[in-house]
Amino acid sequence: MTDTHIALAHGNGGRLMRELIDEVFARCLDSPSLDTRVDAAPVPGPADDCELCVSTDGFTVQPLEYPGGDIGSLAVHGTVNDLAVSGATPTVLTVNAFVEEGLEIALLERLVHSMGQAARSAGVAIVAGDTKVLRRGEGGGVYFATTGLGVRARASDLGPHRIEAGDVLLISGPVGDHGAAVMLAREQFGLRGDVRSDAASVLGLTQALLDLDGLRFMRDPTRGGLATVVHEITATSRHGARLRETDIPVREPVSSVCEMLGYDPYYLACEGRVLAVLSPADADVALERWHAIPGGEQARKIGVTTTESPRVILETAIGGERYLEELEDDPLPRIC
Amino acid sequence: MKRDSGELALSYLERIRSLELRSRTKVMNVCGGHERTITQAGLRNVLPDGVELIPGPGCPVCICPEEDIYHAIQIARQPRVILAAFGDMLRVPVNAPKREPRSLEQAKAAGADVRPIASPLEAKRLATESPDRDVVFFAAGFETTMAPVAAMLAEGVPANLWLLLSGRLTWPAVAMLLESGRPGFDALIAPGHVATVMGPEEWEFVSRDHALPTAIAGFEPASLLAATYAVLRQLVDGECRLVNCYPQAVRNGGNARARQILTRCFDIVAADWRGIGTIPASGFALNDHFAAHDARARESWMTDPAARKRAGEMPPGCDCARVVLGRIYPNECQLYGRACTPRHPIGPCMVSDEGACRVWWAGGIRESVTTERPAAKAV
Ligand code: SF4
Numbered sequence: 032m033t034d035t036h037i038a039l040a041h042g043n044g045g046r047l048m049r050e051l052i053d054e055v056f057a058r059c060l061d062s063p064s065l066d067t068r069v070d071a072a073p074v075p076g077p078a079d080d081c082e083l084c085v086s087t088d089g090f091t092v093q094p095l096e097y098p099g100g101d102i103g104s105l106a107v108h109g110t111v112n113d114l115a116v117s118g119a120t121p122t123v124l125t126v127n128a129f130v131e132e133g134l135e136i137a138l139l140e141r142l143v144h145s146m147g148q149a150a151r152s153a154g155v156a157i158v159a160g161d162t163k164v165l166r167r168g169e170g171g172g173v174y175f176a177t178t179g180l181g182v183r184a185r186a187s188d189l190g191p192h193r194i195e196a197g198d199v200l201l202i203s204g205p206v207g208d209h210g211a212a213v214m215l216a217r218e219q220f221g222l223r224g225d226v227r228s229d230a231a232s233v234l235g236l237t238q239a240l241l242d243l244d245g246l247r248f249m250r251d252p253t254r255g256g257l258a259t260v261v262h263e264i265t266a267t268s269r270h271g272a273r274l275r276e277t278d279i280p281v282r283e284p285v286s287s288v289c290e291m292l293g294y295d296p297y298y299l300a301c302e303g304r305v306l307a308v309l310s311p312a313d314a315d316v317a318l319e320r321w322h323a324i325p326g327g328e329q330a331r332k333i334g335v336t337t338t339e340s341p342r343v344i345l346e347t348a349i350g351g352e353r354y355l356e357e358l359e360d361d362p363l364p365r366i367c
Numbered sequence: 368m369k370r371d372s373g374e375l376a377l378s379y380l381e382r383i384r385s386l387e388l389r390s391r392t393k394v395m396n397v398c399g400g401h402e403r404t405i406t407q408a409g410l411r412n413v414l415p416d417g418v419e420l421i422p423g424p425g426c427p428v429c430i431c432p433e434e435d436i437y438h439a440i441q442i443a444r445q446p447r448v449i450l451a452a453f454g455d456m457l458r459v460p461v462n463a464p465k466r467e468p469r470s471l472e473q474a475k476a477a478g479a480d481v482r483p484i485a486s487p488l489e490a491k492r493l494a495t496e497s498p499d500r501d502v503v504f505f506a507a508g509f510e511t512t513m514a515p516v517a518a519m520l521a522e523g524v525p526a527n528l529w530l531l532l533s534g535r536l537t538w539p540a541v542a543m544l545l546e547s548g549r550p551g552f553d554a555l556i557a558p559g560h561v562a563t564v565m566g567p568e569e570w571e572f573v574s575r576d577h578a579l580p581t582a583i584a585g586f587e588p589a590s591l592l593a594a595t596y597a598v599l600r601q602l603v604d605g606e607c608r609l610v611n612c613y614p615q616a617v618r619n620g621g622n623a624r625a626r627q628i629l630t631r632c633f634d635i636v637a638a639d640w641r642g643i644g645t646i647p648a649s650g651f652a653l654n655d656h657f658a659a660h661d662a663r664a665r666e667s668w669m670t671d672p673a674a675r676k677r678a679g680e681m682p683p684g685c686d687c688a689r690v691v692l693g694r695i696y697p698n699e700c701q702l703y704g705r706a707c708t709p710r711h712p713i714g715p716c717m718v719s720d721e722g723a724c725r726v727w728w729a730g731g732i733r734e735s736v737t738t739e740r741p742a743a744k745a746v
Pocket residue numbers: 684685686687688690697700701702703704707712713714715716717718724
């Protein structure tokens with residue numbers, strides 16, 4: 032591609048747009064099933080015992096690149112993970128890119144490369160896309176929206192309605208890494224630490240549990256973090272939940288950043304973790320399976336559902352208790 | 368919490384439980400960070416019944432005078448101004464006439480250029496990046512915040528960077544409580560971050576002049592329990608001194624360089640505290656060297672004294688002053704959880720992450736009590 036920066040004309044449907052699509056998106060995504068000339072992509076129809084699932088999400092994270100990931104891979108992982116936790120195997124993705132006038136094409140290339148890589152390693156094909164160019168000042172460099180299609184067994188019935196008191200809550204790895212990494216990259220806190228986003232596909236983790244009868248519900252704790260997901264579980268299942276602070280894995284650099292800035296790691300986003308609820312009978316098997324696959328080595332049982340009122344109680348390390356409440360607003364950096 | 372410090376915490380808890388306390392004991396903390404740890408770790412429900420932990424004047428946002436916030440709002444509405452403030456300052460409401468913005472957040476929504484920042488360096492960067500604008504940094508905070516502000520100033524300030532300084536020293540508020548003759552507490556847990564910067568010596572007066580056991584604590588439950596044990600033990604033994612339970616960070620003399628830079632940039636002056644009044648020698652003010660950057664001195668930005676006075680009136684029913692002084696627990700305020708919630712805060716204590724009301728609400732304490740102490744238990 033000859034240009035070095037995005038111009039408004041790259042969104043005009045003409046030659047420049049063609050170039051942008053072919054030389055950035057088609058080349059960098061490197062997906063054999065992507066035909067940039069068709070408007071609709073055929074999707075293999077499901078067999079009788081399967082159904083199609085669809086999920087869509089928009090991505091506006093700032094900054095565009097941060098330790099451990101970027102908006103390109105995030106746009107794939109976000110939608111892939113939404114399908115994965117609903118029990119589906121993602122097959123195809125579509126991508127919308129909203130690119131701001133003035134964005135450096137070299138940066139866009141890096142992001143789209145990383146998007147392509149993420150898609151390939153999750154085994155999902157990007158089959159269609161659209162590009163719009165926004166006027167300077169109207170977008171944060173680039174926004175992506177992805178829609179994914181997946182297939183799942185018709186018999187699968189996951190959801191909070193299946194949760195019973197006494198079920199076990201499992202988390203696949205340490206929480207808060209993504210939120211802490213993005214926050215550090217965004218603010219000039221003058222802090223440095225080994226904090227990296229955990230962004231990854233969770234497909235392997237979810238598929239490892241799908242054949243367990245006692246699997247009730249899975250969710251990836253993104254915005255609002257672990258606390259928000261467990262809060263949702265109690266609100267929809269009408270059961271209480273008790274978590275044990277000493278069992279919830281939080282990486283040391285993440286907890287020091289949180290301590291310094293006054294954030295609670297349980298409310299910070301993860302982008303590569305799964306929270307699963309299982310019957311006590313199947314929880315141990317699930318944990319063993321997770322421990323055996325990459326990304327699940329640090330999985331833990333973190334708590335149980337109870338017959339108490341539908342609130343989330345955290346049992347603290349010293350034997351105290353506190354409620355984990357819904358987030359009131361975006362956490363603000365503390366002042367001293 | 369780290370696992371090994373969890374065990375340490377439990378061992379201090381055992382030691383506290385084995386003490387034979389003769390009467391109800393009230394231990395005050397003066398740091399929003401301490402109150403957060405106490406509430407989040409659920410310390411209150413594991414301590415023996417006779418021990419009360421009381422949040423005191425430990426939130427810089429809560430004690431920042433309404434007049435200063437009103438001033439900041441008025442400056443933000445001036446043409447060509449960018450007003451930068453720490454995030455939790457934006458939502459603090461003041462008493463302003465109808466149709467006028469009552470918080471910096473509302474001023475921002477009405478078109479003022481208000482930027483939430485997290486460090487003083489961001490204010491400087493804003494000024495450097497926008498040479499044609501006046502960037503006004505509304506800097507409210509305790510010693511721990513004023514030290515980085517001073518460091519930023521000492522390195523040289525762009526001509527278009529102004530400061531609306533509302534910095535406070537922590538210990539004078541405690542001194543004022545003690546001298547009031549009715550302190551309302553039997554022992555003190557002194558703030559670890561402040562002592563790291565200013566040195567533990569600042570807190571010696573509490574035990575020396577007022578005969579109250581004092582301990583400096585860090586921010587892990589283990590450190591707070593160590594400090595609680597240290598003061599309770601002294602009460603049992605009839606002793607009274609200052610104990611440093613945060614030796615990893617707090618050294619004699621504090622951070623000499625930070626203190627030196629503070630002295631180079633600021634004078635110590637009498638200052639107003641929201642809901643409390645004027646406390647002598649308790650505020651930081653820009654010294655003559657930085658007079659050209661003092662937003663308070665710029666005539667076209669001065670506010671009408673009558674409007675300032677009105678802004679300074681506390682909303683009816685708001686008990687922030689008594690909460691800040693440790694006279695009542697947050698949920699003893701009539702408005703707690705009813706008219707006043709984080710979504711619709713009436714007082715500053717419900718806004719800031721350091722504010723006792725916000726900390727208690729975030730810790731899940733929903734029931735409000737208007738009876739006598741100790742009615743408050745976290746769960
Ligand atoms: S509940 Fe609201 S009004 Fe009452 S003391 Fe707390 S912040 Fe102030």
